Amino acid sequence: MTSDDMRRAVAHRVAALRAERGLSLSELARRAGIGKGSLSELEAGQRNPTLDTLYAIAGQLGVPLTALLGEQSGTEGTGESIDVSLLHVEHHDDGATTEVFWLRLTPNGIRTSPAHGPGVIESLYVATGSVSAGPTGNERPAGPGETVTWVSDVAHTYRSGPRGTQAVLTIHSPG
Known part of the structure; x- marks a missing residue:
């Protein structure tokens, strides 16, 4: 999987989990302590998220880190x-x-x-x-x-x- 593929997969997982929980982009960004623009770019697949950002989002969504990163060994x-x-x-x-x-x-x-x-x-x-x-x-x-x-x-x-x-x-x- 290329880095572009991985970035798009993470973007899709974040957006889907946010929607499943009924959270707006603004609300998840606020809870995770990140900028709304940053979260929007992440969900659009335009930004490579850091571990800090992914952990902050995963914590607010109540999921393990791999729910966002994916479960492929070597990720x-x-x-x-x-x-x-x-x-x-x-x-x-x-x-x-x-x-x-x-x-x-x-x-x-x-x-x-x-x-x-x-x-x-x-x-x-x-x-x-x-x-x-x-x-x-x-x-x-x-x-x-x-x-x-x-x-x-x-x-x-x-x-x-x-x-x-x-x-x-x-x-x-x-x-």
Whole structure:
């Protein structure tokens, strides 16, 4: 899939989910904290969304990130200090979803993610480097071979060490 194809697919998913929830463009933009013009361009397939924008929209629509990005393994997203690549998505019988990403943080990179839906749990397994991660202001450190887990229904932060971080991130969203 080309980047143009992916941008159009994301645009279609955002517009369809917004319409399903009966939200106007203005209302979703307000709730997500983004400009109405930016959301309009995104839905028209004229703008490449950042991870920050997609997370903000997904949170307000009450869906996992992959509901916007798609579920094809290898799908990538970027944001300030972070790159992610989708490894796998699992849908459970109870309606829950588990997303698995390969995550790369730049050296001394800081990424703050907006709150996800109620009961969403993140686990970060550090493969290389070091990180402090968890609810903003209450991050916990982890090095190679260690895991940090938290409920991500509040803003949360990832802070990489001086060599950067490579990790496996799982996000479990209840049904």
